[in-house]
Amino acid sequence: xxxxxxxxxxxxxxxxxxxxxxxxxxxxxxxxxxxxxxxxxxxxxxxxxxxxxxxxxxxxxxxxxxxxxxxxxxxxxxxxxxxxxxxxxxxxxxxxxxxxxxxxxxxxxxxxxxxxxxxxxxxxxxxxxxxxxxxxxxxxxxxxxxxxxxxxxxxxxxxxxxxxxxxxxxxxxxxxxxxxxxxxxxxxxxxxxxxxxxxxxxxxxxxxxxxxxxxxxxxxxxxxxxxxxxxxxxxxxxxxxxxxxxxxxxxxxxxxxxxxxxxxxxxxxxxxxxxxxxxxxxxxxxxxxxxxxxxxxxxxxxxxxxxxxxxxxxxxxxxxxxxxxxxxxxxxxxxxxxxxxxxxxxxxxxxxxxxxxxxxxxxxxxxxxxxxxxxxxxxxxxxxxxxxxxxxxxxxxxxxxxxxxxxxxxxxxxxxxxxxxxxxxxxxxxxxxxxxxxxxxxxxxxxxxxxxxxxxx
Numbered sequence: 001x002x003x004x005x006x007x008x009x010x011x012x013x014x015x016x017x018x019x020x021x022x023x024x025x026x027x028x029x030x031x032x033x034x035x036x037x038x039x040x041x042x043x044x045x046x047x048x049x050x051x052x053x054x055x056x057x058x059x060x061x062x063x064x065x066x067x068x069x070x071x072x073x074x075x076x077x078x079x080x081x082x083x084x085x086x087x088x089x090x091x092x093x094x095x096x097x098x099x100x101x102x103x104x105x106x107x108x109x110x111x112x113x114x115x116x117x118x119x120x121x122x123x124x125x126x127x128x129x130x131x132x133x134x135x136x137x138x139x140x141x142x143x144x145x146x147x148x149x150x151x152x153x154x155x156x157x158x159x160x161x162x163x164x165x166x167x168x169x170x171x172x173x174x175x176x177x178x179x180x181x182x183x184x185x186x187x188x189x190x191x192x193x194x195x196x197x198x199x200x201x202x203x204x205x206x207x208x209x210x211x212x213x214x215x216x217x218x219x220x221x222x223x224x225x226x227x228x229x230x231x232x233x234x235x236x237x238x239x240x241x242x243x244x245x246x247x248x249x250x251x252x253x254x255x256x257x258x259x260x261x262x263x264x265x266x267x268x269x270x271x272x273x274x275x276x277x278x279x280x281x282x283x284x285x286x287x288x289x290x291x292x293x294x295x296x297x298x299x300x301x302x303x304x305x306x307x308x309x310x311x312x313x314x315x316x317x318x319x320x321x322x323x324x325x326x327x328x329x330x331x332x333x334x335x336x337x338x339x340x341x342x343x344x345x346x347x348x349x350x351x352x353x354x355x356x357x358x359x360x361x362x363x364x365x366x367x368x369x370x371x372x373x374x375x376x377x378x379x380x381x382x383x384x385x386x387x388x389x390x391x392x393x394x395x396x397x398x399x400x401x402x403x404x405x406x407x408x409x410x411x412x413x414x415x416x417x418x419x420x421x422x423x424x425x426x427x428x429x430x431x432x433x434x435x436x437x438x439x440x441x442x443x444x445x446x447x448x449x450x451x452x453x454x455x456x457x
Contacts, residue, residue, distance in 0.1 A: 007090060009252040011083035016075060017251075019067040021243040022059075023274065024236060024350055026282040029357065030063050031236075031349035032324035032457070035311060040455065043321050051218060051229050051320075052237075053126040059237040066282075068240065070122075077121045077154065081110035082244070086252040087416075091380040093400070100403035102396060103260070104416040105249045105276060106383070111177070114386065114418030115272050116147035116232050119241035123230040124151035133226030134158025138188065138213030140268070141167050141341035141388065142174030143418055144232030149183035160227075162188040162216045164343065166207035174422040188213035195219050195317035209333040210269075210344045215317025222319075233269030234314065234323075234348045242275025245415065250279045253413075260291060260413035262399055266391040267295035267304065267362070268341060270348030276415040277360070284359060293360035294399075295351070296391040298370075300438045301334045303327060303347045304355055304362035306445060311455040312346060322455065325352040329448025335438040341388040345448065365394045366437040371430040373397050374420065386418040387426055 024030055033042035048057040059068065070078075089102040107115035127135050134157050139145030145161040152159035161183050168175060168187035178185050188208050189196040195215040199206065206212070214231070221229035232238060253260065263280055265273040273295050283289040297304055303326045313330040314320035327346040334343045347355070354360055367387075374390035376397065377383070385393060396414040403410050420427065429435045 003256050005088050005256050005258070007088055009086040009088070009255070011248060011252055013079055013083070015251055016078060016083050017070065017244050017247040018075070019069050020240045021247060021278045021282060022062060022065055022068055022240055023243070023278050023281060024063045025066040026285045027353070029353065031353040032311070035322040035455070037313065037318065037322050040457070051221065053123070053130050053132070053228050055126045055129070056123060056237045059240055060235060071125060074122055074125050078244070081117070083248050084109060086249055089381060092377065095376070095380045096397065096400050096404065098400040098404040099407060099409045100400040101409070101411045102400055103253070103258070103411070103413045105245060105413070106416045107245060108383070108386070108416065108419035112143060112147035112150055113422065114143035114147065115242060115245060115275065116144045117150065118244055118275070119232060119238045119271065120144070120147035120151040121154070122241045124148065124155045124157055127157055127228060127230065128155040132157065132228055134160065135228055135230045136160040136162070136217040136221040136224070137230050137232065138162045138164070138210055138217045139167070139232065140164045140210050140343045142171050142178070142422065143341070143386070145183065145185065146174055146177050148230065148232070149178040149181035152183065153181040159183040160217070160220060161185045162190065162213040164188055164208040164210060164213050170425050171422055188216050190216060193219045195319065199316060203333070206333060209316060211316035211330050211332070214315035215319055218315065218319050219317070233271035234344065234346065236350060238271050239274035239278070239348060239350055242271050243278035245272070245275035246278040246280060249276065249413070258411060259289070261410040262292040262294065262412045264294045264296060264392045264395050264399070264412065264414040266342060266388045266415070266417060267297045267347065267351070268388065269344040269346070270351045272415050272417045274348055274351055281354065281359065294395055295355070295360055295362045296395045297362060297364055298342050298391065299364040299366045300440065301328065301343055301345070302364045303345060305364050307346070308449060308452060309352060309356055310452050311457065312452045314346065322453065323349050325349050326355065327452060328445060329451045331451040332448030341386070342391065363395055365391055366439070368430065368435055368437055370394050371427070371435065383416070384420045385416060386420040387423050389415065389417040392416070
């Protein structure tokens with residue numbers, strides 16, 4: 001007899017994953033290595049250790065270990081807010097009058113309001129274990145900076161955050177949460193670093209980008225004794241930590257013998273996308289299952305759908321290693337009118353390679369359509385979603401409506417990465433009719449492409 005599926009599926013503490021899943025270990029063709037920008041040779045452990053914590057470098061370079069143990073101290077912290085619920089969206093299904101079954105993994109039930117805390121606490125733990133004084137980082141919409149400030153406060157570490165200037169101005173309350181947890185928050189680009197000054201000179205009046213903020217954070221880490229740089233997306237170590245999202249999701253679905261047909265996640269740098277799809281993609285790579293996996297990105301920052309697959313700098317100041325990824329160019333700066341986060345110029349190397357191999361799809365959505373979906377979801381499911389998450393909601397609704405037309409009873413899973421209570425200015429602009437869609441022209445994109453180094457390896 002088939003079990004009745006509850007509205008919310010909770011796992012017990014004993015079912016909390018004890019290991020992270022390393023997706024690269026399941027890939028026959030591995031992502032291209034990070035390159036030293038001077039020598040154009042793969043970055044060594046010693047070189048990366050100048051920027052990152054030692055154990056995080058080990059995780060960054062590991063392409064063979066399928067599962068990596070989660071330290072007990074991190075698992076104990078996870079128990080404050082994990083396991084996170086998997087929700088059957090009965091109310092949304094009813095409102096859409098669709099035969100599709102819709103599930104979402106909700107990652108917003110912690111003070112940081114998003115999935116970012118899953119990696120923040122891990123990176124802070126390794127920094128503390130290494131005996132560091134503090135860490136530096138960048139943040140766009142602010143979820144990562146908020147999560148890291150919480151994690152650093154927990155371990156007694158100093159935290160320096162460079163926040164994309166337009167977000168710093170648009171989201172003052174996110175900034176204040178960081179400061180509440182003891183972080184020093186600086187709008188980027190700033191006049192406090194050499195790279196920040198140069199960017200302001202080259203791009204007067206710029207509202208910033210994640211690439212700019214990364215450059216500043218790395219400069220400060222390299223010039224400050226006892227500090228290392230940490231980051232909230234893109235790199236392999238982050239996707240590893242975020243795999244807990246997908247592992248919990250699959251365990252919950254398996255309890256009720258549910259197999260998703262379509263898996264949908266928003267995509268900026270790739271942390272949420274990589275985390276949600278990890279165990280499902282591993283099965284797909286092994287030939288055990290065939291899932292439709294859809295990455296959803298903003299039309300104003302379309303790295304997968306309109307970018308180039310090439311080696312590029314991870315930051316605007318060109319102080320970071322080179323990564324082979326789908327990129328819009330390290331100097332690309334999204335429109336300040338874009339309110340939904342997901343502002344990074346490139347995509348994680350692991351996800352870029354999977355996309356290049358045709359193992360997942362990518363779609364873009366315009367932000368007014370994103371906020372329409374967010375509003376519709378909030379009214380029927382009772383959660384005010386983050387704009388980033390709402391990109392996935394938009395496509396999940398679109399897919400469910402297709403099922404309504406065809407009568408197909410697909411099972412749809414999407415990631416609800418967090419809440420939108422610090423994004424009310426964006427919601428206000430949407431409700432007041434002030435929100436506009438911005439689509440970069442080919443000429444706009446060409447300016448970014450022109451700065452991609454010519455490396456053929």
